[in-house]
Amino acid sequence: MAVAIANSESGLDRVWNEICELGLQTYVADLDTHGYTVIPPEIASPNGLADRMLAACLDIAERRNGERPDMETGSTHANLPITPRGSSVKEGRPKGRMPLGQRDAPDSPVGDIMHSIFFEDEVFEDALMNPVLLAMATYLCGYSVVLSGMGCWMKGPNKSTFRLHTDTPLASPLPPQSMVCELMYVLTDFNRENGGTAFVPGSHRLCRNPDGREAIIGEGGNQDVVPVEAKAGSLVVWTGKTWHGSYNRTATGLRVSVPVYMVRPFIRTQENFIGRVPQEMLDRHPSRFAILMQQGVVPGYENPIDEAAKASYAEQFVSAYAEELGGVLRAKDLYN
C-alpha cells in the first residue's frame, strides 16, 4: 500500500508542476471550488486552434448533412426535432437516449450531435494533445486517462432546455474523485441567450446526481443554476460530478462546441479506438497519444489466446508510456 501511495503522490506532484508551468493554478482553484472553470482563448486555444476546429466542424456538418450550417441565422439548425433512433442526418439525440421527461420536448434541447469526428481532420489531434487540456484532464482523472469520445454539437434557436445531470455513468452516491471529466472547446460565444451551458456551482461536492425538480432548468426548477460566460476559443472544464445542462437558444445563429469526454481506463468508452489508429498518426506523437487513444486498454476477451493477444498489443504502448513518464508511474499503475 505504501508503494501505491508514493506512486499516486508523485503523479500528483508531476501534474501540479505542469499546471504551474502553464499558469493554470487559478483555473484549478475554480474547478475545486465551483466544479467547473472557463479557461480563456489566449491560454486554451494556441495557434488559432479554435478557428481551425470551427472550420473543420463546418466542413464535417456540410459533408454529413448536405448543407453548409448557417452561422448567421441558425436556420439550418432551428428547432430540430428529437429524432427516432438510427437517424443519420442532423442526429440530435434519439428519443431513447433522452432523459425521461424530455423525450416529448417541443424540440431537441441539444441540436445536432455529430459523433466520431476525430479521424476527419488533423486539427482534432491538436485539440487532444493541447497541453492545457491534458493538464486539466490529468488533474481530474490521472495519467492513465483515455479519450472516450469527441464530437461536435451544433444548436440553433430552440425552445427546450437540457436537464441538469452529471456525466458520471453511475447511480448516486458518486465517488469523491472524478471517474470522468469533460473538457469542452467553445467555438462560438456561450452565454444565456446563446443557449450556453448551465451549471450549479458547488454541486460537485454533493457527490450525487440531481433528482426530480432540482434537475430542471426553468420555471419551478433549480434556483441555483447559472449560465456559463465563455468567449469563442475558451475551454470549459468540469468534473464528473458537476451538475450541468444547457439553456435554450433565444438568439439567432448557431452554438458550436466540441466536447472532449475523457474517462478513467476501466470505464466503457463511447467510441472504440483500439487498433483503429493509423500507424503514421501514432508515429507523429509522443507515447501518451496512444494511451489517450485507448491502445493501452485491454478490452474483453473471448478465450486465453485472445486474452494474450490483446494484452500483448496493449503492453507495448503501456511500456513505452511508462518509460516516457520517467518512472513517475509504473506500467502496472497505468492499467488502473
Ligand SMILES: [Fe+2]
Ligand atoms: Fe453532460
